[in-house]
Structures are given as C-alpha cells and as structure tokens.
Amino acid sequence: MQSGQILNQVLSEDVLVPVILGAVGMVAIIFGTIASMVKGVARERTRREIAAYIAEGSMTPEQGEKLMASNPKNA
Numbered sequence: 001m002q003s004g005q006i007l008n009q010v011l012s013e014d015v016l017v018p019v020i021l022g023a024v025g026m027v028a029i030i031f032g033t034i035a036s037m038v039k040g041v042a043r044e045r046t047r048r049e050i051a052a053y054i055a056e057g058s059m060t061p062e063q064g065e066k067l068m069a070s071n072p073k074n075a
Contacts, residue, residue: 009015050067053059
C-alpha cells in the first residue's frame with residue numbers, strides 16, 4: 001500500500017472517528033494517572049512535613065494525628 005492510500009483510508013470518516021476517540025481516551029487515561037501520581041507525592045510530602053514538625057517539637061503527636069485525620073479524601 002502506498003502512503004497516500006493509507007492516509008486516505010485513515011482520513012475516511014469510518015476510521016477517523018474511532019481513531020480520534022481512542023486518542024482522546026488514551027490522553028484522558030494518561031492525565032488521570034499523572035494527576036494521581038502528583039496527589040500521592042503531595043500527600044507523602046505533607047506526611048513527612050508533619051512528622052518533621054512533631055520531631056522538632058513544634059507540634060504534638062496528637063495535633064499531627066488530628067491534621068492527618070482531617071485530610072479530605074477527595075482533595
């Protein structure tokens with residue numbers, strides 16, 4: 001098959017719409033995964049900072065526990 005024929009076949013409406021939908025779906029999955037990773041890193045960084053405050057005595061363990069418990073699940 002010539003590259004021109006392949007291009008014409010891909011650009012036909014029967015093939016183009018599923019290709020575009022598949023690409024949009026893949027981009028959505030990739031961005032969802034990246035967002036989840038960023039949330040996890042931020043959550044761990046917060047835990048470490050709270051632990052550091054507790055270790056240096058700026059915060060009691062009870063205060064740290066209360067802060068971690070108040071973390072909303074959907075944030």
